[in-house]
Amino acid sequence: MTTSLALDPDFCKLLVSSHLRVVGTPLIDQNALQEDAARWLYEDAPFCVVAHDTDADPRFVYANRAAQKCFEYSWSEFTALRSRLSAEHPDRDERDALLESVRTKGYASGYRGLRIAKSGRRFWIENVTVWNLIDDDGVYRGQAATYRQWKDV
Template identity: 60%
Template structure:
């Protein structure tokens, strides 16, 4: 699905948050990174509200025994700027488990090259 043409940045941001058919997440650069953005698709899939999501350390999106694969993917992104093709097991707020698939993650930097975190988009998911 191609996104529609937008007449403004605000319109594009609104579509990305409310209507995008993929999940989009961003975490910050804290020692224990916390999510700073989750679009509605991600919120629904993970079963968190906006307020719950933006207070959640990103490591808690995966169960402890699923951390090694997540950590390896994040380290690859940190070293190379981005990575794609990832599939990982995640958990919902209520304890359900699901696969995020076709994931691409990249480092988020500003125009001056300052690193602000990492963003990930997942285009599909399935129940575990």
């Protein structure tokens, strides 16, 4: 695994600060915003966090270990994946509509969507919050999502 963004404190700050600024609630305990926040979010967080870039066909640039376990991909596999491929073809239109809504409104919460793991296992992600990654200078850097609940179909 290349660590690239996995343990990058600046990327962790982007995830955490944009979530607070855009959604209005903390992604992680504010007291945890110390040196090890990036490591904790990547390795130990009991919830999934994924993020994709700004490409026309976005690619995942981040997936914490909880998300990797959920989707059954390693870091290198996940970060090579186009984010649309996390949903089966019939479910992509709904996913695309959600992401476009987030792009214009800033975030969405309470989303439920059907996803597919590397093995072909289908599962629901529930109570998902998706938000725009906006850096401190107001530059759009992509989108991220977090969820604590998933269940197999």
